[in-house]
Amino acid sequence: MQNVFDDFAQSAARVPDHTAVELQRRHAVDSMSYRDLLALAERAASLAARLGCRAGDRCAILAENDARWIAVYLGVLRLGAVAVPLDTNYSAAQVRTIVADCGATLLFASPRFAGTAREAASGLSAPPALVLTSEGTADAASLEDARDAAPLAGPCPARREDPAVILYTSGTTSDPKGVVLSHGNLLAERDAAFTIVTIDDRDAILGVLPLFHALAQ
Numbered sequence: 001m002q003n004v005f006d007d008f009a010q011s012a013a014r015v016p017d018h019t020a021v022e023l024q025r026r027h028a029v030d031s032m033s034y035r036d037l038l039a040l041a042e043r044a045a046s047l048a049a050r051l052g053c054r055a056g057d058r059c060a061i062l063a064e065n066d067a068r069w070i071a072v073y074l075g076v077l078r079l080g081a082v083a084v085p086l087d088t089n090y091s092a093a094q095v096r097t098i099v100a101d102c103g104a105t106l107l108f109a110s111p112r113f114a115g116t117a118r119e120a121a122s123g124l125s126a127p128p129a130l131v132l133t134s135e136g137t138a139d140a141a142s143l144e145d146a147r148d149a150a151p152l153a154g155p156c157p158a159r160r161e162d163p164a165v166i167l168y169t170s171g172t173t174s175d176p177k178g179v180v181l182s183h184g185n186l187l188a189e190r191d192a193a194f195t196i197v198t199i200d201d202r203d204a205i206l207g208v209l210p211l212f213h214a215l216a217q
Contacts, residue, residue, distance in 0.1 A: 003158035003183040005041075005077040012038040015201055021067040022204075032067040040068065040143070044075025047146035048106055051129050055080030055157050058102045058166065060128065062086045062095060062117050063110035065211050068133040068143065072108045073211070077183075080157040083165045084178075085212035092119035094176075098168050102178060104128045114140070160184035167214055186217065 001007045012020075016035035023030040032040075053059060059076045061083060063069045076083040084102050086095055095116060099107060107128040109117035114132060118139070121127035130140040158164065164183045168176040199205070209216040 001187060002160055003077065003080075003156050003162070004164055004186050005074055005156045005158065007187060008041075008074055009038060009156075018201060021070060023066050030067070037067060037071055037074075040071035041074035041078060042151040043143055043146045043149060044072045044108075045078035045152050046149035047131065047141060047143060048075060048079055048081065049152060050146070050149070051106060051131070051141060053079055053081050053106055056163075057081045057106075058084050058104040059106040059108065060084040060086055060095075060099050060102070060104040061108045061212070062088065062090075062113045063108065063133055064088060064112060065207075066110075068110070069211050071143075072133060073217070077158060077164055078152065078156050080162065082163045082180075085165065085167065085217070087168070087170070087212055088113060088210065090116070092116045092123075095120035096123050098176060098178075099128060100124055102166055106131055108133060110134065158183050160187070165217065167212075181214075 012034040017033055019031050020034040020037040021032045048059060059081050061069065061072055073083050084098070084104055086098060099120060105128050107117050107121060108131045110133045117130055121130060132140050132142040135142055135144055160183050162183055163180045164186055165181050166178045167181065168178050170176065207216055211217065
């Protein structure tokens with residue numbers, strides 16, 4: 001497999017009706033199938049492309065754990081672009097520093113963190129386009145804007161050696177540093193884990209880490 005998106009899409013084609021993601025809320029469980037997660041990822045990719053994002057561009061993600069975070073992440077990789085997950089504890093100044101450092105062209109944010117994203121972008125000479133993971137506003141597009149968009153034509157252009165994600169260190173002793181991981185790095189990490197732990201389509205995996213952590217991804 002050449003890239004992370006194709007690896008996911010292959011699973012979605014094999015078990016489209018299986019549950020891909022469940023989110024335990026206080027009084028209910030939100031569930032999304034592989035088919036629906038793939039469609040949402042394609043929607044994110046189409047919207048990003050419409051906003052001018054191209055292969056190799058950086059796209060920052062500032063959002064809490066849910067299926068839309070995962071769909072945006074996969075949608076960015078679908079384009080051959082590079083995901084930059086952000087710690088949701090960052091201040092607007094910290095978000096601004098990282099967005100400027102990586103040169104992000106898009107900043108995806110959930111409504112909960114939209115204020116932080118706006119404040120961060122307002123201090124930049126070339127601010128990224130703001131994209132909300134749910135309903136949009138006058139100053140921001142949203143995934144809902146691409147509800148009727150056709151999937152992108154052609155295969156995912158990313159190769160194993162291409163960058164997939166930039167993970168920033170915590171910056172506890174100095175400014176955060178960006179660590180670039182390729183599609184091959186992520187796939188190799190997954191394969192290494194599954195040589196020790198046997199997983200098949202009857203299993204569920206509990207994730208309690210923020211999705212911006214390397215291990216959660």
